[in-house]
Amino acid sequence: MTLNLIRLPSGTVIDGWHVVKELGNGGFAVVYLVEKNGKPHALKLARHRDASGDEKKTHARVVQELAILLTLSHPNIVSPRGFGYAETGNVFLVLDYVDGWTLGEWKERKHPTAHEILSVFVKLASALAYMHSKGILHRDLKLENVLIRKSDGEPVIIDYSCATHGHADELTDEGLPPGTDRFRAPEQFRFLRAHLDEHRARYAFQVADEIFALGAMLYELLTDARPTQHRDRFTLNHPIAAPLAARVVNPRVPAALSDLVESMLSRDPTRRPVDTEVLRRELAELLEDPGADYTAPVHPPSEQRQPEPAEGGAPAALAPKGKPRSLRLGQLAAGAAVVVLAAVVALWNVPQEAPTPPAEPHVAARAVPPNVPSAPLKTVSPDMSAPAPMFPGDAGTAPAAVQEDVSVKTQRPEAPKQARAGRAQTAPTLPDVCKGLPLVAALAMGCPGVQVRPEPFTCPAGAQEAMRDELHWRVDGERFQLVIDDRKGREEDPWFPAGADVVGVVPKGVTDPRHLQVAPPGTRFLGGKVYLIPEKTRDGDPGRVVVKYDRVKVPGKDELPVCFVVDLPAEAVKDTAAKSRNWGTGKPVSEWP
Known part of the structure; x- marks a missing residue:
């Protein structure tokens, strides 16, 4: 019997990890809040075991996620603290528990300024640049997969179940890699349309795709007063028609920031920042701007509390304070006309719906009450909750730096913005990060x-x-x-x-x-x-x-x-x-x- 139908009640013990409650239940795994030695952690249990009926390859995804996380050590990337196998063969991964809000929840609760949003995205770009230098791509960047820790306001990237590296086996049979459609780069849909009849065609995910996803996240925070609500929104990744500039939708967005987001969402990937290190420098440059438009909330709290309009139209929160609402809607209507015209021109390029796996739960999700009892599980696994060595030969320190060979080169620091034009982007290659990895990680990485x-x-x-x-x-x-x-x-x-x-x-x-x-x-x-x-x-x-x-x-x-x-x-x-x-x-x- 596999664990894909079991919901572990409070008090269940998995190799010394005491289950407190269920945090989330996704298509690939179930996440629990667990405790060991009085410290909270998040335990991610694969839905299936190896060699069982595992169409979504949930076992392989958790093993690959473990392998990837063991190669990373960054303050803004979630860290693994243990792993093992339940007696049924289901692999589990123990992670740092991040007590925080998703990026969308943080925005609605804290009403951040442009400076505060930029501060978060500088750190995200830094984490991605570090990750990309090791040949690793997240492939499912979205608001739900970034947590803002309550204790210190630090952003943490979570959920690497869709991540890949240069030597990884592809775990999907579809043309596009797993991910969330709204945050996919438009070139993915163009590829899908062009190779509709080619069963074995597979899209090669690039750093440019990650930059688009990060731009889409930034666009959501700047233009949407309530990004956590589920409702129809402007399309961000139409193959031809770009979304309205962030400053058009929300005049509170500083012009230079709006321009950067527009470049990140460009239909042409070579017009985006050349890589995430260049992007980090551009974001950091904007963060140094002392202008008043950077120090005011991008959405006033009073506007965020206004109800949704009864019939269609833009949310009331999108209307700038002190300006006639009719003028604001007129701007949106003009922009919508452009989108409609472009859509007619691009009729035969409209992307087909790409299959999207169910979203993985984040560790700060609302608990789902367990309702099916389960026997305690016996496992054999290393314990990484204490400052014990994560890598053989370590003395409790982070892994040593590795010299990487990256195919995407960074632009000179003095001119990051000029790097956008005419520069093709390719996925980085996996450097020799395999030395010293635990066996399960080395095998999963194809070392x-x-x-x-x-x-x-x-x-x-x-x-x-x-x-x-x-x-x-x-x-x-x-x-x-x-x-x-x-x-x-x-x-x-x-x-x-x-x-x-x-x-x-x-x-x-x-x-x-x-x-x-x-x-x-x-x-x-x-x-x-x-x-x-x-x-x-x-x-x-x-x-x-x-x-x-x-x-x-x-x-x-x-x-x-x-x-x-x-x-x-x-x-x-x-x-x-x-x-x-x-x-x-x-x-x-x-x-x-």
Whole structure:
């Protein structure tokens, strides 16, 4: 039975994490407020386990989210504090609990000035620039995925379930990546229209898409008095017709800020700021402006309390204080006429609806009362709630800086605005951030790459404990026979692509008494990842195939974390694949040299 239908009641214990209440329930995971050692955290539990009926690949998304977050260390990005597997195999991720408001809620409660909004977005752009330098893209930036912490007003980017990196497997079968339609860049819809009949066409998400989403968020805060309310709004990402300038919709918006937002929402991605570091500098430059229009609330609190109009039209809050409402509506009507005309011209370019996954819950969401009881869950996982090392070899410090090779270069500091024109943007590549990652993160990230040997690793303590105490394996001291990829026959010599996911199985015919006792036929090795070592061996083989498995399911036992490695000689190596036999022996290890 999977946990996709279970709602954990208060008091349930998951590997020492005590469930306090449910915070949110999304399409990929359920988020709970939990406590350990008296400290609150957010626990994200995947809806499905690996190898179950998981059409949305919720298990893989949580594992990939964990892998990505383990490579990041930034004050404005949510931090992981633990992870593990429930006894049913559902992976969970423990995060910092951010007691705060979503960006939209913060705006409505605090009535911020342009300066205060800019202060938040400078920090968001800084976090994104740091993230992009590591080849990671969030892909679902929106008001709900930024929390403003109540204690200090710091913004925190959350929910990396849609995030990706340069070596990640795509977890959707659709043309567009997962995300929220309102915050998609218009070029995504143009791509979808152009490749409507191409089943395998996949849009390549870019840094320019992130900049558009950030611009859409900024536009919402500047023009909408109540962004948390669900109602029809101006389209922000029509392939041809741009939305009205923020200053036209709300004259309180400073002109220079309105111009920057307009460039971020440009239909032409090369007209947007060239990357998020350039964007950060432009936002910081505006933040230094001492003008009175930057120090006044962009929406007066009195206007934000006005009711919605009874029939159509713009919200009352959009009418500038002290100016005739008819003039304001006249401006909107003129702008609407332009939009209608452009829409007629672009009739055949109207985007098809792209499938959007249900939004992930944020950790400050209203609790949903649990109503289905559940038995306590036993797990084996590391605990990162204390200032213990997050990376092997660390002494409780943040991971060391990594030298990145980024394909998007930043503009010279003295002229950021000129960088918008004529500069193509490409997605950054994933640098070598894999060294020292925990095994589960390294596997999910596809480390270390195709033409290098697997990075050395030390098996996590939880996996070593499971192999020794639960499975009674002699770690570093015995071998088990298995079929490497259960989708192919034992006698086959298949090609193994680098980075491929495989599941191993112990077949019938094993006769060794020890083997039959601790790894009998039917034992399944899960989470396998293929690596290549394209170097000639001493025996004259052209290379080696190495497969790492990170979990095992022995008949009659719970699924458990392990470190199990198979090392086979390759018969042939070509490009990013190697041919080898599908039968061999593997060993449980405490480390990989």
